[in-house]
Amino acid sequence: MSARAAGLRATARARASGDESRSSSALRFDPALLAAVLLLTTFGVVMVYSASAVFASEKLHDTFWFFKRQALGAIGGLAALFAALKLGYKRLEKLATPLLLTAVVLLILVQVPGLGHAAGGARRWLSLGGFTFQPSELAKLAFVIWLARSLAKKGERVQSFSVGLAPHLLMLGLFAALLLVEPDFGTTVVLALMTFALLFVAGAQLSWLFGIGLAALPVAGFLIWRSPYRLQRVMTFLDPWKDARGHGYQTVESLLGFGAGGAFGVGLGESHQKLFFLPAAHTDFILSIVGEELGFIGVATVLCLFGLLVWRGMRAAHAATDAFGCYLALGLTLLISFEALVNAGMALALLPTKGMALPFFSYGMTSMVVTLFLCGVLLSISGGPGGFLKRAEGGRR
Template sequence: MNRKLRGRPDFLLLFLTVLLVAFGLVMIFSASSPKAIFTHDNSWHYVLKQGIFAGVGLFLMLIFMNIPYSIWKKAGPGMILFSFLLLVLVLLVGTNINGAKRWFVLGGLNIQPAEFTKLSIIVYLSTLISKKGEEIRSFKKGLLPLLIMVGLIISLIMMQPDFGTVLILAFIAGTIIMIGGVDLRHLFMLGLGLVPMFIYLAISQSYRLKRIHSFLNPFENQSDSGYQLIQSLYALGHGGLTGTGLGRSVQKLFYLPEAHTDFIFAVIGEELGIVGTTLFFIVFFLFFWRGFAAAIQSNDPFGMMLGMGLISMIGIQFLLNLGAATGSLPVTGVPLPFISYGGSSLVLCMASTGILLGISRDNNRRQKEELLHSHHHNRRSTSA
């Protein structure tokens, strides 16, 4: 390819991603320092570990944005197979943390295979649907094979158990399948069939039932199931208009559990107030806008589905986390993208953004080619 026609990535999207990651590191240091001092005698413990993953994520993001996104079309089947093997392996030899076997512990770092699986599902579904074309409207030949693979993956993740990731995967799969042109009647019937299953999964385990109960009536069990949400609401209320100031949260002093992971937004709200959280929302809104723009502007069905799947994945995690921290949704244990402590999630989000940047680069290249072609055509017409 002529280097003169090489498209530029969306630099605003790149800048916003780096800004969010940097802000996340600052907030992780603020939210985790009391716990880090108490448990590791080092206030930098958690932010240094997150910094390692941020470096890995940055490396992958820069690599992925500089390779043609079409390469993922060939990688789809291999990625889903690799994810399937990892999910089986983590159930057999993974580390049990708080009653869940979701992680491999390597060199003191926790690796969560389910995070990689999100990317695998997006690539796999986008690849298959783009190849099927109009055949996707057939339930037997189009939709059913996709549902079987997604169902197998979700079943393995439920065995960990990880209900939050199951919800995210179901949303991602539904989004890509709908964009891919499935018969909406099939999707509607599928949705009706899944509702009882999700209700059963939500109430079949006592800890999930407690989360739902604490979501509906948090102040009935202030010292038990409702404690986490109440402390989060206290933090947000304490922040007021301008916040207590960066690093001056009270709730992070062992009042708010998971202050640097699932409930880091509560610390952001307490320290930066309404003004700070509004700016935070604006940055994320701009990020989603540029991500959706990259996906929609692709003239390749695979590129559009891939991009929409990636930005939807980050978006649903953003909404689930904020919903839990504000009491708008039950707690699902989903991290805040780019911000929460958790290396697997951070690497996934940064790598996914790299693919989005690759799609935006291809869009810009195509636009330059069209302009160049139009310019040459006009010159020939003028000469004639």
């Protein structure tokens, strides 16, 4: 509380001084945002341990196997976070194009046999030394930086189709194609949603966005129809109980986990669902374990922490002095929150199942490092005195 108060005071002082260039200013970020990030990270690492311990001791004879890696990811991620905070988001603007190119190259490389590494029917991993790495995580980051920069550069011209809309949609199309080859439908959907949201905020004409949205529906429909497992997932989503032992298994087991937890949960570490009933208990369905062990209170806490992150993320967008910072803050916030929403919606049978990690919670070192790096960038934006949106506001008046 006192940290937050101090932070607010610091921000206020920074504003009052009116000198955002003064680098010696005590706190150049939003402490509430950092608190939300740290709480989510800690909570997430603990839950990975709880959800994976039995599986890890059975499969790998080391109860802490996943925990140790996730903790290492968190430490690396925090280093990335503070590095991003120290360096400031503005340096990223220059890196936008190289990052984008790197991401595209890596997404292609992942398809090269021998380099790409497949698991669970998807080619999503690159092996580098002993480490495996998910290029799609980098792709999200590169894409959002590029999009923010591009939107910032285009300014008012975003309203035009050829300059404002077409290039972004084409780039989205390229990324979507590369991601769908893996296949990584979830990341594709999140990127698309984020792109549309940013185009919307940046001032793209609503009629165009609606039109493209409508046009995209048959494409998505076709993609679902063509892939038997996606179709199956949609059918299952409509009635998971119909085939509770078959295709509805994950969804039903996930719901059973939530149900078993009730209001207050069965206690941390006491989950029965993780005894191999719930596949991917420590990855995609970790929220179900939270629900079982810590109950509705636990789930609501997780979602509220994400809500806090969204609020403070939006506030960071507000604090941005420039359009790039504003769009970047929005994009990063939306990226994390869409992932969380899709994951939670899937675990609670609001959405069809798809491979989608819950940021901060699902096991995965790449995801952890990248997520925390994104948060570092967001934090570096949050320390600004504001300007871009205020200017917009002022212009309106």
